[in-house]
Amino acid sequence: MAKTENAIWVVAQLENGETLGVTYELLGQARRLADTAGQNTAVILIGKENKGHAEQLIAQGADVVYTVLGEEYADYNVELYTNAISELAQEYKPNGIMFGATIDGRDLAPRVAARLKTGLCADCTEVEMGEDGLLKWTRPALGGNLMGTIVCSDIRPQMGSVRPKIFAPMEPDTGRQGEIINYTVKNKVESKVEILKKEPLSTGGKLKIEDAEVVCAGGRGFGDGERFKVLEDLAALFEKSAIAGSRAAVDEKWVDHASQVGQSGKTIAPKLYFACAVSGALQHVSGMKESEVIVAINKDENAPIFEVAHYGLVGDVHVVLPKLIEKIKAYKES
Amino acid sequence: MNIIVCVKQVPDTTQIRLNPETRTLVRDGVENILNPYDAEALETALILKDKYGAKVKVVTMGPPQAKDILKDAIALGADEAYLLTDRAVAGSDTLATSVALAALVKHLGEYDLILCGREAADGCTAQVGPEMAEHLGIPQVTSALKVEFTDGRFVVERETENWAETLAVPAPLLVTMTRAEKELRFASIRGKMKARKTEIPVKTAADLGLDVSNVGLKASPTRVIKVFTPEAHKVDTQIIKEEDVDVAVDKLVEKLIEAGVIKR
Numbered sequence: 197m198a199k200t201e202n203a204i205w206v207v208a209q210l211e212n213g214e215t216l217g218v219t220y221e222l223l224g225q226a227r228r229l230a231d232t233a234g235q236n237t238a239v240i241l242i243g244k245e246n247k248g249h250a251e252q253l254i255a256q257g258a259d260v261v262y263t264v265l266g267e268e269y270a271d272y273n274v275e276l277y278t279n280a281i282s283e284l285a286q287e288y289k290p291n292g293i294m295f296g297a298t299i300d301g302r303d304l305a306p307r308v309a310a311r312l313k314t315g316l317c318a319d320c321t322e323v324e325m326g327e328d329g330l331l332k333w334t335r336p337a338l339g340g341n342l343m344g345t346i347v348c349s350d351i352r353p354q355m356g357s358v359r360p361k362i363f364a365p366m367e368p369d370t371g372r373q374g375e376i377i378n379y380t381v382k383n384k385v386e387s388k389v390e391i392l393k394k395e396p397l398s399t400g401g402k403l404k405i406e407d408a409e410v411v412c413a414g415g416r417g418f419g420d421g422e423r424f425k426v427l428e429d430l431a432a433l434f435e436k437s438a439i440a441g442s443r444a445a446v447d448e449k450w451v452d453h454a455s456q457v458g459q460s461g462k463t464i465a466p467k468l469y470f471a472c473a474v475s476g477a478l479q480h481v482s483g484m485k486e487s488e489v490i491v492a493i494n495k496d497e498n499a500p501i502f503e504v505a506h507y508g509l510v511g512d513v514h515v516v517l518p519k520l521i522e523k524i525k526a527y528k529e530s
Numbered sequence: 531m532n533i534i535v536c537v538k539q540v541p542d543t544t545q546i547r548l549n550p551e552t553r554t555l556v557r558d559g560v561e562n563i564l565n566p567y568d569a570e571a572l573e574t575a576l577i578l579k580d581k582y583g584a585k586v587k588v589v590t591m592g593p594p595q596a597k598d599i600l601k602d603a604i605a606l607g608a609d610e611a612y613l614l615t616d617r618a619v620a621g622s623d624t625l626a627t628s629v630a631l632a633a634l635v636k637h638l639g640e641y642d643l644i645l646c647g648r649e650a651a652d653g654c655t656a657q658v659g660p661e662m663a664e665h666l667g668i669p670q671v672t673s674a675l676k677v678e679f680t681d682g683r684f685v686v687e688r689e690t691e692n693w694a695e696t697l698a699v700p701a702p703l704l705v706t707m708t709r710a711e712k713e714l715r716f717a718s719i720r721g722k723m724k725a726r727k728t729e730i731p732v733k734t735a736a737d738l739g740l741d742v743s744n745v746g747l748k749a750s751p752t753r754v755i756k757v758f759t760p761e762a763h764k765v766d767t768q769i770i771k772e773e774d775v776d777v778a779v780d781k782l783v784e785k786l787i788e789a790g791v792i793k794r
Contacts, residue, residue: 211692274660274670299690303672306657310628310664315751318624318655332755337654341548342555345756388669388703393696397689453675453689453709459543459654460567460708468791477544479651489791490765491782500547502767506789509782510771519779527783528794 202329203236203260204229205290205353207281208253209272209301210243218296220256220365222358226294227257227366229325235291238262240284242277244270246376254374257366262288262379271394272300275387278307283381285312290353292331294323297357305357315348317356331356340459340482397454405455408438410468413457413484416444417473417494417513424450426517430470433524440464442480458483473513476501493517531584531679532641533575536631536659537568537603539596540652554759564599567647573710574677575645576607582679585609587641589634591619591627597730605717605725612638618735621747624653628661630745633738635666642701643684648673648708656706663704671697672706 204226208219219239226237238260239253250261264280285293285308295305297319309316317333324332326347333356334345348354405411412427424445431437441451443460457464459479469487474480476492476499484490485504492505495512502508509516545560564572575586588603590596591614600611612634619630635644644663649656656672663670676687683698686705717725735742743749768785772778786792 278664299673302656303660303670306624306655306660307664307670309657310625310661313625313751315623315625316655316657317752318657336760338543338546338555338652341546341759343758343760344754345758346752346754348751349753351751388700389671390698391695392685392698393694395694397692397694447713459651460648478546478548479543489786489789491786497769497771502769504765505767506765507782507785508767508769509778510769511775511778515775516779519775520782523779523783524786524792527787527792530794 201289202291203238205238205240205285205293206258207293207295207301207304208239208241208249209296209298210241210249213244213247215249215252216296216298216360217365218298218301218360219253221360221363222294222296223253223257224365225323225358225363229292229323229331232325233329235329236260238288238290240264240281242269242280250376252368254376255368255370255372257372258374260375260377262377264379264381271391272304273387273389274303274307275385275389277304278311279383279385280379280381281308282311283383284379285353291329292354292356295355295357297359301357305355309355312353312355314351314353314355315346317346317348320356320358321362323356323358330354336482338478340485341478403436403438405438405440405457406462406464408436408464409466410434410437410470411440411457411464411466411484411487412437412470412472413440413442413474414445414450414472414513415442415474415480416448417475418445418450421448421450423514426513426521427470427472429521430517433521433528434468442474442477471501471505472517474501475499476504493520531578531582531643532639533578533584533586534635534638534641534644535568535572535575535586535588535603535608536635536644536646536662537572537588537590537599538565538647538650539563539590539592539599540565540650543651548759562595562598564602565647565650567649567651567707569647569714570707570710571645571647572603572606572608573712573714574705574707576715577711578643578677578679579607587612587638589614589631589638591615591630591634594732600730601725601728602717604728605721606715607721611728612731612733614733614735614738616734618740618742619745621750622745623750623752624655624657625661625752626745626747626750628658628665629749630735630738630740631658632662632665633740634733635662637733637738643677644668644702644704645677646704646706648706659704659706666702666704669699669703670705671699671703673708674705675707675709676711677705
């Protein structure tokens with residue numbers, strides 16, 4: 197059996213019986229880190245059944261896959277999952293454990309860290325291997341404008357949650373060798389949490405902002421929800437488009453929380469981003485500054501949004517947007 | 531119903547600006563405020579109090595000036611508030627903080643529900659809530675949007691990236707809030723007067739029977755070894771500023787066509 201003590205582990209995340217992409221991304225990075233330190237990689241796969249996931253994980257970098265399977269694991273449950281992961285960690289003593297920094301991943305990781313009484317670094321954007329297997333976790337704070345590198349020197353495992361879409365997965369190699377260990381949890385626990393309802397988040401048939409190529413975002417400067425709707429007309433000019441808002445726009449209920457851009461919402465990088473009457477607070481900018489082309493429209497020429505925009509127009513959105521929509525439409529139809 | 535709300539005083543990060551030349555954060559004159567997500571937790575507690583009748587206790591750990599947000603919470607309708615302040619807990623990371631806060635919660639006696647904000651605006655870890663729940667041995671629900679009490683259980687709505695869930699959990703439990711059903715209310719005149727008269731009890735590690743070797747910097751497994759501002763995001767902004775809006779918009783459209791982002 198491959199030596200898994202001191203290995204780099206990844207906790208797989210399944211949804212609807214499918215492994216999420218972030219699992220393969222973390223595994224790719226775990227593989228690279230483990231290789232530099234001469235260590236192995238392992239994945240913990242918790243779910244109803246294996247369905248070929250373990251084999252796929254081996255093909256994409258895992259030396260060992262621990263499976264914890266059963267009907268009780270069909271849906272994510274923080275108590276059951278924490279119990280299984282902690283038991284495995286206490287038995288096999290990994291060097292590090294990475295979780296996807298998804299909402300469920302960030303629900304689970306701290307619970308496991310507290311049980312194992314170890315350190316945890318949240319929402320990392322970089323993980324490096326230092327000397328003697330010391331992992332260096334780098335993460336943004338204050339909306340991405342300050343970065344910190346954190347270590348957990350004295351306690352094992354070292355743990356962190358790592359953002360999706362940062363690391364590249366390994367190309368699958370079906371010839372890779374690995375081991376699947378079907379693990380049976382010794383200390384069975386029952387959850388006090390009952391799922392009354394679980395359904396896919398409705399976007400009303402609209403594209404999610406993270407999937408859109410053109411995002412038309414509005415901020416506090418719109419003043420009211422009726423006037424905010426002009427963004428829908430702007431979005432309608434483009435295929436694969438969506439409307440979004442700053443925290444202020446969401447607080448005013450002009451758009452849903454699912455369409456909030458920035459620190460307490462989503463980080464997106466569309467091909468084209470319109471920031472309309474968005475002042476450009478750090479929190480907002482951190483969620484959109486990687487967009488390929490940023491257009492800012494704001495009547496305050498000193499608004500910080502202009503510092504990150506490629507094209508800035510100083511003017512009142514209520515006057516500018518109807519004209520902009522009309523002129524883009526005219527061009528497209530010409 | 532006994533509810534404990536955990537809050538944190540944070541710098542108002544919306545006021546922090548980045549000096550584009552030096553790439554340093556300008557924090558001068560930035561106010562300290564109630565962490566925005568904790569406002570969602572506090573409002574949720576007050577909604578539950580209005581609906582079912584509850585005693586709402588608000589707790590924080592921090593320097594003496596953190597009393598300000600506790601006074602504000604009393605003014606809004608919280609019944610009691612407690613401050614944990616002690617040099618022994620200074621420098622705590624999330625794990626050590628969660629140990630200290632769990633001890634404070636235990637010290638206050640029986641509770642049905644602990645409410646926290648999803649994460650703090652400064653650290654953004656979202657870890658202290660779940661870590662507290664683990665130390666207290668109670669279930670947790672994170673990133674919640676609504677909390678109700680039905681048939682002897684709490685019913686909590688939460689949202690992940692792709693799913694909307696409704697969960698039923700018996701007391702006691704810990705819930706972290708993304709949003710409340712409505713924005714945090716304003717204080718009434720009577721509330722403000724009550725807050726002025728209310729003494730905020732100050733607790734030390736010793737009061738809580740905390741072993742000081744379990745809290746503070748030395749009991750924190752994580753250590754920050756480097757802090758830096760990320761590489762400058764260099765953008766060559768083309769600003770259009772015209773008296774005539776039509777001219778301005780024409781220029782913008784022209785530039786966007788040139789850049790290839792508007793196509794026929």
